[in-house]
Amino acid sequence: MRQSDIFELIKLKFPQVIQDELTKAIVVPGDQILGIAGFLNSAEFSFNNLHCLTAIDRKENIELVYIFYSFKIRLQITLKVCLPVDSLEIESLTNFYRSTDWFEREVYDLFGVKFLNHPNLCRILNPSDWKGFPLRKDYSYPDFIKKAQY
Amino acid sequence: MEVNVVSQNKDLYSEEFSINMGPQHPSTHGVLYLDLRLNGEVVTDCVTHIGYLHRSMEKIAENRTYTQFIPFTDRLDYVASMNNNLCYVLAVEKLMNMEVSDRAKYIRVIIAELNRVASHLIAIGTFAQDIGAFATPLFYCFREREKIIDIFDEICGNRLTYNYMRIGGVQFDLPKDIDERIKYFIKYMRSKADDYEELLTNNIIFLARTKNIGILSKSAAVSYSITGPNLRASGIKWDLRKDEPYLVYDKFQFDIPTCENGDVWDRYKVRIEELRQSLKIIEQAIAGIPEGPAVVKPGRIYKPPAGEVYLRTENPRGELGFYIVSDGSTCPYRLKIRAPSFSNLAVFSELVKGVKVADVVSILGSLDILMGEIDR
Amino acid sequence: MAVIEKIPGSQLIHKLPGGGIVLAASGSVFKWAKSSSLWPLTFGLACCSIEMIAAGASRFDIDRFGSGVFRASPRQCDVMIVAGTISVKMGECVKRLYAQMPEPKYVIALGNCAISGGIFYHDTYSVVKGTEALGIPVDVYIPGCPPRPENLLFGLMKLQEKVKKERYAAK
Numbered sequence: 272m273r274q275s276d277i278f279e280l281i282k283l284k285f286p287q288v289i290q291d292e293l294t295k296a297i298v299v300p301g302d303q304i305l306g307i308a309g310f311l312n313s314a315e316f317s318f319n320n321l322h323c324l325t326a327i328d329r330k331e332n333i334e335l336v337y338i339f340y341s342f343k344i345r346l347q348i349t350l351k352v353c354l355p356v357d358s359l360e361i362e363s364l365t366n367f368y369r370s371t372d373w374f375e376r377e378v379y380d381l382f383g384v385k386f387l388n389h390p391n392l393c394r395i396l397n398p399s400d401w402k403g404f405p406l407r408k409d410y411s412y413p414d415f416i417k418k419a420q421y
Numbered sequence: 422m423e424v425n426v427v428s429q430n431k432d433l434y435s436e437e438f439s440i441n442m443g444p445q446h447p448s449t450h451g452v453l454y455l456d457l458r459l460n461g462e463v464v465t466d467c468v469t470h471i472g473y474l475h476r477s478m479e480k481i482a483e484n485r486t487y488t489q490f491i492p493f494t495d496r497l498d499y500v501a502s503m504n505n506n507l508c509y510v511l512a513v514e515k516l517m518n519m520e521v522s523d524r525a526k527y528i529r530v531i532i533a534e535l536n537r538v539a540s541h542l543i544a545i546g547t548f549a550q551d552i553g554a555f556a557t558p559l560f561y562c563f564r565e566r567e568k569i570i571d572i573f574d575e576i577c578g579n580r581l582t583y584n585y586m587r588i589g590g591v592q593f594d595l596p597k598d599i600d601e602r603i604k605y606f607i608k609y610m611r612s613k614a615d616d617y618e619e620l621l622t623n624n625i626i627f628l629a630r631t632k633n634i635g636i637l638s639k640s641a642a643v644s645y646s647i648t649g650p651n652l653r654a655s656g657i658k659w660d661l662r663k664d665e666p667y668l669v670y671d672k673f674q675f676d677i678p679t680c681e682n683g684d685v686w687d688r689y690k691v692r693i694e695e696l697r698q699s700l701k702i703i704e705q706a707i708a709g710i711p712e713g714p715a716v717v718k719p720g721r722i723y724k725p726p727a728g729e730v731y732l733r734t735e736n737p738r739g740e741l742g743f744y745i746v747s748d749g750s751t752c753p754y755r756l757k758i759r760a761p762s763f764s765n766l767a768v769f770s771e772l773v774k775g776v777k778v779a780d781v782v783s784i785l786g787s788l789d790i791l792m793g794e795i796d797r
Numbered sequence: 798m799a800v801i802e803k804i805p806g807s808q809l810i811h812k813l814p815g816g817g818i819v820l821a822a823s824g825s826v827f828k829w830a831k832s833s834s835l836w837p838l839t840f841g842l843a844c845c846s847i848e849m850i851a852a853g854a855s856r857f858d859i860d861r862f863g864s865g866v867f868r869a870s871p872r873q874c875d876v877m878i879v880a881g882t883i884s885v886k887m888g889e890c891v892k893r894l895y896a897q898m899p900e901p902k903y904v905i906a907l908g909n910c911a912i913s914g915g916i917f918y919h920d921t922y923s924v925v926k927g928t929e930a931l932g933i934p935v936d937v938y939i940p941g942c943p944p945r946p947e948n949l950l951f952g953l954m955k956l957q958e959k960v961k962k963e964r965y966a967a968k
Contacts, residue, residue, distance in 0.1 A: 410922070
């Protein structure tokens with residue numbers, strides 16, 4: 272089984288997903304992530320392991336990247352969600368995968384994405400009174416000493 | 422902070438007690454802050470605070486070339502530096518579709534497995550010290566580790582943060598007489614591993630402190646995305662070296678040790694057995710290493726094509742993953758490090774509910790976490 | 798008796814039955830005792846802490862210098878070996894630990910990160926650029942990334958020399 276086969280199966284049930292040309296990742300609209308996660312977690316595929324959750328700052332929007340893994344069929348798939356910078360909210364997947372608890376807190380801390388219905392959404396790596404979201408491309412801070420590039 | 426009143430008996434009024442196992446503590450394996458709520462000796466709640474070693478490596482990576490970032494990967498899991506280097510270099514090579522010579526692959530396997538032995542020695546030594554076998558297993562393990570470090574010192578010049586792997590090969594070739602030293606070390610280490618088992622494995626006090634404590638069930642392990650020896654101790658036989666082989670691991674014969682219960686004793690036993698299997702792999706690799714080029718000349722600045730890659734390898738603590746996004750320039754656009762100890766620690770507050778305070782230390786020691794890679 | 802005649806100034810030695818005793822200035826005895834028993838605080842932060850533990854292990858053996866007793870509580874120790882990178886979140890804890898140590902206290906900065914931030918100097922938002930940036934006075938700097946345990950032992954010997962050279966004002 273390959274990622275494109277999974278993509279075809281998801282597209283039958285959720286017709287709005289598309290496959291990215293360059294990276295072959297499955298691009299999902301933000302409001303359907305909960306349904307698709309439930310579908311993937313079902314016993315047939317059992318993608319019951321969320322291996323990594325991260326975000327990329329693309330200046331006009333922030334891309335969330337979910338990497339799922341299935342021990343049963345030995346496949347790793349990548350899901351992407353594009354969120355516009357002025358409305359960074361998405362449902363939390365903590366009910367399906369317990370590992371998303373800390374992953375989502377980290378993405379909130381570094382990028383500012385709010386996860387709805389998260390049990391404890393607060394900063395995890397930076398101090399709790401930190402201002403700003405450090406991993407965005409436009410972040411600056413008084414003590415920030417930039418290294419000169421070649 | 423709210424305080425829960427536990428009993429309002431008119432003869433005995435008691436409430437919960439809050440204790441800070443603060444960032445500076447001899448048993449927390451680094452700077453970890455545990456906020457424990459106790460009812461007498463029994464833990465009712467535990468809040469884990471991390472971030473005391475946050476060095477913002479992912480932000481640094483966006484302003485360094487691909488070769489300049491290799492020393493930073495050493496400092497993630499500083500006890501198993503070679504394995505971190507290996508995972509990063511393999512990810513960049515996959516992004517660039519680069520082939521590596523056979524000799525370089527064998528050298529990488531030998532070095533990675535030697536570092537796995539060194540890392541498990543520290544895990545067992547510090548775990549035994551926390552349990553109460555103060556200093557004897559620790560000194561024995563460090564004595565063995567010094568022998569491995571001498572071998573690495575001769576190969577690449579450093580004791581802890583090696584910076585040895587390069588994109589496309591390694592930094593120096595192996596010296597001429599190193600295989601004799603490694604064969605002698607393997608023979609020596611096998612007898613020492615039997616010594617450790619004799620000291621610890623069936624010791625009555627060790628069994629009382631570790632059996633049936635901190636049991637991690639299979640479903641919890643998969644749901645929390647636990648990897649590495651912790652997963653294998655819970656009964657799931659999964660190792661990336663066998664199930665998704667990278668480098669030349671498919672050419673070697675070795676077993677994957679597992680246990681059934683998932684308690685603290687099982688995690689210790691899995692690590693000792695893995696130590697022995699690593700020695701077996703090194704023996705086979707030394708016997709079969711081919712001739713050829715392995716060294717990469719310094720000075721080339723790499724510009725991978727635009728794209729993304731996510732690559733995982735089996736570290737001593739679990740599966741380390743690098744997610745690299747490249748936009749065609751000399752520096753990565755985004756680099757995400759998926760650290761094994763980050764997910765392994767997330768299950769800690771579940772495991773600790775309802776145990777006594779002394780067991781908190783043994784559960785934490787058996788999970789074998791390292792703050793350098795949790796906080797990055 | 799032959800031993801006593803070889804010691805210079807032996808006419809100052811008071812002879813007791815059974816042997817002789819040597820007199821010295823009480824300041825130098827106190828300084829010798831203080832420098833030979835500097836107890837460190839277990840304060841390993843990052844990679845350099847592994848080299849600190851290796852210095853305490855049997856190959857390099859910091860115990861022969863009197864400093865083998867690593868105490869966990871700051872109230873019971875003399876020297877704080879800052880080993881590793883100090884992040885902004887940890888800086889408050891370091892200052893508090895330093896304030897809790899009783900006088901006389903010394904600080905050794907072990908490794909490049911504790912001296913000036915090390916390789917984490919540029920492009921980070923969360924690393925304090927060295928122990929001095931927190932306001933803590935440092936006695937001995939040991940550079941290296943990580944420094945070998947022999948370097949730590951040499952730095953400890955330098956600290957012992959520094960302690961022996963201290964002048965006591967009338968207290």
